[in-house]
Amino acid sequence: MMNGLIPDDMYREFAKKTPLNAAMKALFSELQQVSDYEFQYEQLHQVRQWLIEQQSEMITTLKTSELNILPITLIRDKASSSGGTFLRWRYLTNTGTGNIMWRKIVADKNQPLSIRQKLVAAEKDRVLINMQMSILNFMLRQLKECAQKIEHLDIQ
Template structure:
C-alpha cells in the first residue's frame, strides 16, 4: 500500500492517524505469523519500507506548517545501526533542537495552534522513532538467526567419523 507523501491541502498540521500506520501494521502482523527466516526478512523489509513512507509523510506535513515559519527543523538522523531516525535541529545554527523545541512549546507568545502542532509533531516523531527502533532490532535478529541456521546446516552436513564409546 503506497501512501501519498505530499502534504495535505488543508491548513494546520494533521497528525499521523491509524490509516497512515495500516500498511506498517500489516507487515508486522506478517512477522508474527511466519517462522522461516527468508519470509521474516521479507516482511521486516516491507515494514521498514513502509516506515520510510511514513517518515516522508511526517516530514512533509510538519514542514508545510508550522516548521517552515519557525527556527526549528525536523530532519533525518542516521544511526550506526543503519536506521534513520527523526531529530529536531535548531535553525540556522543546526544545533540539537530539543531545547529549541521546548522553548517554542513553552513560549506563550507563540499562538496556541503552533504550540499544539509542535506537541503533535513531537508525539508523531517519538512514535515513529520507537517503531523504527523495533523494526531495526527485528531485522538484526533475523540476520543473526539466519547466520545461526546456516551454520547449523553446515555443521549437520559435515561428515564426521563415527565415534566409539
C-alpha cells in the same frame, strides 16, 4: 495537517501495503531453516522501507504547515548503522539539535496555544515513529543474527 505528524489513515495503509501483519504472525511461529529467517527479514525490511517513506511525507507535511514559521525543522537522521532512519529536530540556522529550542517554544506563553499544541502533537508522533523504527531495526538485526546461528547448526 493532522494534529501531529501521522496521517489519520497511516496505520490502516500500513497494514494494507506492507506485510506487517503476516510478518508479525510468522515471527511468533516456528522458524526452522535459514530460509525462514531470511524470508522474515525480507518482509520486515519491506515494512521498514515503507515507514521510511512515511517519514519523508511527514517532514514535507510539517514544512508546509503553520509550524514552518518556527526556528526548528524536522529531519531524517541517517546516522544509524542499522539502515533505519530516525526523525530529529534541528535548528534552521545550523546542524545542532533542535530539542532545546523545541522545549523553549513549547514553554513560551507568547507563542499561540495552537502552535504549541501542534508542536507537542508532532513531538509525540516523532517519539512513536522513532520507537517503531527502533523495534524494526532490532527485529531485523535479530533475524540476521539468528539466521547465521541456524546456518552453523545444520548437520551436513
